[in-house]
Amino acid sequence: MTHTLSVIGTGYLGAVHAACMTQMGHTVVAVDTDADKVAGLAAGRAPLFEPGLDELLAATLATGRLTFTTDVSAVADCDVHFICVGTPQRRGEYAADTRYVFAALEAIAPHLRAGSLVVGKSTVPVGTAHALTELLRELTGRRLAGAAARLAWNPEFLREGFAIKDTMSPDRLVYGVEGDAKEADIALLDEVYAVPLAAGTPRLVVDLPTAELVKVAANAFLATKISFINAMAEVCEAAGADVVHLADAIGMDDRIGRKFLGAGIGFGGGCLPKDIRAFMARAGELGADQALTFLREVDAINDRRRVRMVDMAREQCGGTLRHKRVAVLGAAFKPDSDDVRNSPALDIAAAAQQAGATVVIHDPKAIPAARLARPTLTYAEAVEDALTGADVVLHLTEWSDYRDLDPARLTALVASPSIIDGRNSLDPAVWRAAGWVYRALGRPHA
Ligand code: UGA
Numbered sequence: 001m002t003h004t005l006s007v008i009g010t011g012y013l014g015a016v017h018a019a020c021m022t023q024m025g026h027t028v029v030a031v032d033t034d035a036d037k038v039a040g041l042a043a044g045r046a047p048l049f050e051p052g053l054d055e056l057l058a059a060t061l062a063t064g065r066l067t068f069t070t071d072v073s074a075v076a077d078c079d080v081h082f083i084c085v086g087t088p089q090r091r092g093e094y095a096a097d098t099r100y101v102f103a104a105l106e107a108i109a110p111h112l113r114a115g116s117l118v119v120g121k122s123t124v125p126v127g128t129a130h131a132l133t134e135l136l137r138e139l140t141g142r143r144l145a146g147a148a149a150r151l152a153w154n155p156e157f158l159r160e161g162f163a164i165k166d167t168m169s170p171d172r173l174v175y176g177v178e179g180d181a182k183e184a185d186i187a188l189l190d191e192v193y194a195v196p197l198a199a200g201t202p203r204l205v206v207d208l209p210t211a212e213l214v215k216v217a218a219n220a221f222l223a224t225k226i227s228f229i230n231a232m233a234e235v236c237e238a239a240g241a242d243v244v245h246l247a248d249a250i251g252m253d254d255r256i257g258r259k260f261l262g263a264g265i266g267f268g269g270g271c272l273p274k275d276i277r278a279f280m281a282r283a284g285e286l287g288a289d290q291a292l293t294f295l296r297e298v299d300a301i302n303d304r305r306r307v308r309m310v311d312m313a314r315e316q317c318g319g320t321l322r323h324k325r326v327a328v329l330g331a332a333f334k335p336d337s338d339d340v341r342n343s344p345a346l347d348i349a350a351a352a353q354q355a356g357a358t359v360v361i362h363d364p365k366a367i368p369a370a371r372l373a374r375p376t377l378t379y380a381e382a383v384e385d386a387l388t389g390a391d392v393v394l395h396l397t398e399w400s401d402y403r404d405l406d407p408a409r410l411t412a413l414v415a416s417p418s419i420i421d422g423r424n425s426l427d428p429a430v431w432r433a434a435g436w437v438y439r440a441l442g443r444p445h446a
Pocket residue numbers: 123156157158159160161219222226259260261262263264265266267268269270271272333334
């Protein structure tokens with residue numbers, strides 16, 4: 001059975017969720033307070049670069065079942081409401097700012113009809129769902145007496161670059177449900193997710209705090225795995241060992257697995273860094289701070305990789321970056337994304353500039369976003385323009401475009417054929433054979 005759903009917030013998560021829910025057969029009203037974003041989405045323009053999203057928006061808008069609006073009263077016809085607004089890090093603090101989640105609930109509350117289900121998808125500190133349940137009761141209890149509106153938590157695990165696949169066929173669905181009507185909530189969510197469930201997606205039913213924790217625990221584990229291999233990279237550098245071979249070997253153990261053992265300049269983006277900090281802050285509030293002190297180290301290892309990359313660039317330039325030209329390949333926090341939030345690449349580029357270098361950055365998709373975030377850096381539309389005259393090339397986001405470069409052809413452009421692979425994803429043998437000095441984090445300097 002299909003439903004009429006609302007999606008509140010049309011950022012990364014909401015825009016993808018709205019389009020995918022329409023693709024699954026539902027009718028979707030997506031609401032955002034940002035009129036420009038809504039106008040763009042209504043015209044089929046995604047607010048960000050995500051492979052396949054423009055095409056999916058065009059196809060789903062054409063069904064007539066997907067609308068974007070700034071008018072929150074349009075949610076009145078819906079029986080399920082997904083809250084997909086952001087929870088950024090608070091300025092000057094580790095904690096997450098949940099004000100948009102509460103504001104979203106307050107905005108839809110007057111329009112909720114009897115028996116409707118509000119489903120939180122935003123990443124929130126554990127305990128938020130209980131507070132929202134209280135607020136929902138306060139706001140709608142009297143009006144909807146007899147058939148109260150209810151709240152469930154259904155975290156999302158989509159990765160940028162794979163967001164559509166992760167929504168259409170996720171690894172798992174998690175439903176956090178509580179209260180007398182929880183069987184009805186489960187049945188309703190099963191109808192909403194009928195397509196992935198029919199395809200065999202496992203689903204777990206848990207309580208509200210567990211559902212909230214599943215999300216942050218997963219991201220904390222992923223961040224820890226990355227920082228673990230980056231810590232090994234530090235040891236490898238000191239011992240003259242090779243972290244890529246080490247990762248290959250330990251990754252063959254089924255219990256460990258090779259995924260997320262990519263050593264390099266570490267994690268960035270709008271999720272992992274903010275989520276581990278918010279998790280530490282929340283654990284502190286709950287009196288369980290000791291349980292998560294290791295995440296401080298995870299964060300510190302991650303930050304150190306950026307510093308190490310700049311130091312290595314300095315070494316390659318003969319001890320100083322002053323008056324040197326540095327070419328930076330990549331600005332996005334990861335490939336197939338134009339997201340530059342907490343991007344290690346941009347941080348490193350800015351630090352090299354601060355150290356006196358002339359830095360020129362190339363990225364296949366993220367230059368407009370990077371220009372907004374770091375207007376004082378210099379950007380090049382063509383890789384060749386970034387490389388011309390470079391004393392050192394820093395490979396910082398592993399776009400496939402860079403793997404496809406022909407190093408032999410590039411030697412004529414640079415001042416010195418010297419490259420540092422911050423993502424351990426180029427083939428050292430190919431670059432060295434073409435006459436380049438190739439260095440990487442955690443690998444021997446041949
Ligand atoms: C992450 C999680 O992977 C998703 O499951 C989650 O839903 C999402 O956050 C979220 O909370 O919304 P995402 O931020 O898109 O997804 O990026 P990841 O693929 O996790 O990569 C994060 C960072 O780690 C990137 O900067 C990437 O370059 C880096 N990374 C990843 C490594 O340095 N090494 C690796 O081996 C893997």
